[in-house]
Amino acid sequence: xxxxxxxxxxxxxxxxxxxxxxxxxxxxxxxxxxxxxxxxxxxxxxxxxxxxxxxxxxxxxxxxxxxxxxxxxxxxxxxxxxxxxxxxxxxxxxxxxx
Amino acid sequence: xxxxxxxxxxxxxxxxxxxxxxxxxxxxxxxxxxxxxxxxxxxxxxxxxxxxxxxxxxxxxxxxxxxxxxxxxxxxxxxxxxxxxxxxxxxxxxxxxxxxxxxxxxxxxxxxxxxxxxxxxxxxxxxxxxxxxxxxxxxxxxxxxxxxxxxxxxxxxxxxxxxxxxxxxxxxxxxxxxxxxxxxxxxxxxxxxxxxxxxxxxxxxxxxxxxxxxxxxxxxxxxxxxxxxxxxxxxxxxxxxxxxxxxxxxxxxxxxxxxxxxxxxxxxxxxxxxxxxxxxxxxxxxxxxxxxxxxxxxxxxxxxxxxxxxxxxxxxxxxxxxxxxxxxxxxxxxxxxxxxxxxxxxxxxxxxxxxxxxxxxxxxxxxxxxxxxxxxxxxxxxxxxxxxxxxxxxxxxxxxxxxxxxxxxxxxxxxxxxxxxxxxxxxxxxxxxxxxxxxxxxxxxxxxxxxxxxxxxxxxxxxxxxxxxxxxxxxxxxxxxxxxxxxxxxxxxxxxxxxxxx
Numbered sequence: 211x212x213x214x215x216x217x218x219x220x221x222x223x224x225x226x227x228x229x230x231x232x233x234x235x236x237x238x239x240x241x242x243x244x245x246x247x248x249x250x251x252x253x254x255x256x257x258x259x260x261x262x263x264x265x266x267x268x269x270x271x272x273x274x275x276x277x278x279x280x281x282x283x284x285x286x287x288x289x290x291x292x293x294x295x296x297x298x299x300x301x302x303x304x305x306x307x308x
Numbered sequence: 309x310x311x312x313x314x315x316x317x318x319x320x321x322x323x324x325x326x327x328x329x330x331x332x333x334x335x336x337x338x339x340x341x342x343x344x345x346x347x348x349x350x351x352x353x354x355x356x357x358x359x360x361x362x363x364x365x366x367x368x369x370x371x372x373x374x375x376x377x378x379x380x381x382x383x384x385x386x387x388x389x390x391x392x393x394x395x396x397x398x399x400x401x402x403x404x405x406x407x408x409x410x411x412x413x414x415x416x417x418x419x420x421x422x423x424x425x426x427x428x429x430x431x432x433x434x435x436x437x438x439x440x441x442x443x444x445x446x447x448x449x450x451x452x453x454x455x456x457x458x459x460x461x462x463x464x465x466x467x468x469x470x471x472x473x474x475x476x477x478x479x480x481x482x483x484x485x486x487x488x489x490x491x492x493x494x495x496x497x498x499x500x501x502x503x504x505x506x507x508x509x510x511x512x513x514x515x516x517x518x519x520x521x522x523x524x525x526x527x528x529x530x531x532x533x534x535x536x537x538x539x540x541x542x543x544x545x546x547x548x549x550x551x552x553x554x555x556x557x558x559x560x561x562x563x564x565x566x567x568x569x570x571x572x573x574x575x576x577x578x579x580x581x582x583x584x585x586x587x588x589x590x591x592x593x594x595x596x597x598x599x600x601x602x603x604x605x606x607x608x609x610x611x612x613x614x615x616x617x618x619x620x621x622x623x624x625x626x627x628x629x630x631x632x633x634x635x636x637x638x639x640x641x642x643x644x645x646x647x648x649x650x651x652x653x654x655x656x657x658x659x660x661x662x663x664x665x666x667x668x669x670x671x672x673x674x675x676x677x678x679x680x681x682x683x684x685x686x687x688x689x690x691x692x693x694x695x696x697x698x699x700x701x702x703x704x705x706x707x708x709x710x711x712x713x714x715x716x717x718x719x720x721x722x723x724x725x726x727x728x729x730x731x732x733x734x735x736x737x738x739x740x741x742x743x744x745x746x747x748x749x750x751x752x753x754x755x756x757x758x759x760x761x762x763x764x765x766x767x768x769x770x771x772x773x774x775x776x777x778x779x780x781x782x783x784x785x786x787x788x789x790x791x792x793x794x795x796x797x798x799x800x801x802x803x804x805x806x807x808x809x810x
Contacts, residue, residue, distance in 0.1 A: 225601055227403055264396060264606035270614040276338050276375035279345025280359055287355040287363060287472070297354040298469035301405040303454070 313568040320567035326494040328487040329529035334480045336379045341476035342447040343370030354471035362476040364409030376478035379514035380445045384421025394614045397607040406449035416604040419444035428500045431654045439485040448477035499556035507631045530562040542576040558583045642671035655683045667700035673707045705734045759784035
């Protein structure tokens with residue numbers, strides 16, 4: 211089995227701000243272990259002649275010229291915000307949580 | 309808030325050897341953001357320089373700004389770095405409202421520039437080489453303003469307001485290797501290093517490089533170890549130290565604080581510290597913890613950047629004269645002595661003097677004003693001289709008025725104070741305050757006669773050939789005219805009045 215245990219899943223859940231029950235942690239630990247093993251078998255199949263890749267399409271240097279395009283108004287930007295003051299997003303104090 | 313114990317700097321230096329490290333963030337002055345076409349402009353109305361990419365809306369795709377990549381390569385070259393043949397972006401995952409995406413697009417294991425160095429000149433001319441680990445591309449975060457709470461600081465805030473205008477502004481983060489061997493010059497080196505980076509990016513024209521606007525921001529890492537030990541101590545990271553003076557002060561303070569902690573036998577806590585300009589101290593932010601597990605992974609929405617050697621050489625050919633060469637040239641152009649020029653550089657007013665000369669002042673006039681008047685005022689106000697708000701045009705105008713005999717030097721410095729107090733241009737102030745030199749002989753003669761009558765013994769002395777006694781009469785006349793008389797003319801008139809030949 212892959213080296214992913216219940217504590218790893220709990221740690222990831224905390225990092226991702228996902229609340230998980232004890233049962234969910236157990237189930238997910240099992241499922242993730244299978245997934246990680248499956249992915250591992252792919253890297254076993256690739257020989258030394260296959261370079262690691264993050265993009266399946268051999269493209270590079272896709273650039274945009276430095277020309278100003280469209281913007282939102284503050285009203286549009288804030289239209290989906292739960293709360294706002296003076297054209298700014300209002301969020302709870304966060305330091306204690308960090 | 310508890311106050312940390314500190315040792316004196318001298319005591320700390322006697323016992324420990326400091327090791328420094330810097331992360332300097334440079335905001336590029338491209339017209340648009342790193343990954344979106346929204347404008348990169350400082351000071352606009354909140355949340356107006358944003359579009360769907362900056363706000364991290366679902367389904368949007370970033371597209372890389374070519375100019376930002378070219379600026380990044382130029383910075384790498386100016387820092388004597390190698391430029392990666394190919395590099396990728398990565399996602400740095402964290403939850404904090406300054407990024408609406410819950411990740412910052414950055415570079416992780418493949419920075420665009422790496423393995424460089426910067427030779428930093430200290431105030432006495434000593435050159436110290438700082439090794440550069442890497443310079444990588446990333447995007448800036450939004451600006452948080454913490455509201456409520458007793459102190460108005462991040463601690464104790466009730467809520468925060470977020471402006472995403474800055475989110476997505478192109479950044480280059482320059483990371484040094486650990487800097488050893490600075491000893492008691494560590495605080496000075498810290499300031500000189502950040503000043504040198506600022507000078508380089510300003511000289512390249514890739515950043516506005518205004519620290520007061522956050523264009524150049526420094527995180528300073530400090531650790532101490534007993535003399536002779538190779539292994540590094542535990543470091544603290546002081547965040548967002550935003551002026552050159554603050555960099556020096558923060559490093560000095562952290563050295564003193566670490567020394568006190570180590571002396572008490574407790575290990576230093578590896579943590580983020582917040583710098584407070586008002587008290588010139590740092591306070592604990594948060595300890596490094598699980599939350600710093602950023603789970604970097606390659607950014608799937610951006611393809612790799614490949615910097616062909618032809619492209620790199622093309623960019624290298626556009627690099628301007630390096631700052632050290634520029635300093636040599638300016639000193640020769642201005643005709644300053646080594647000592648005069650070093651004083652100018654150390655006072656941080658070389659650019660200001662260059663601008664003042666470009667605006668029409670002579671090299672000696674520009675130096676006299678900046679070194680003689682403005683640097684002292686900045687020191688009193690506890691700001692960098694460039695931040696005092698003196699415009700080159702003001703100096704040109706003041707010196708012209710003195711040359712034309714409209715005002716004297718003493719009055720010119722007073723006018724400067726009024727300009728700084730926001731009362732208007734020099735001409736307006738001279739007009740409003742009736743500050744012109746009294747050149748009409750009538751009122752002067754009246755004052756001279758009064759002064760001579762009041763001090764008849766002095767008048768006799770002068771008549772008898774003791775011309776040096778004239779100072780007492782000149783002084784009385786200057787007092788009577790509230791300093792608005794031309795002393796040379798007053799002297800002439802007194803001599804005339806007493807029938808003495810000059």
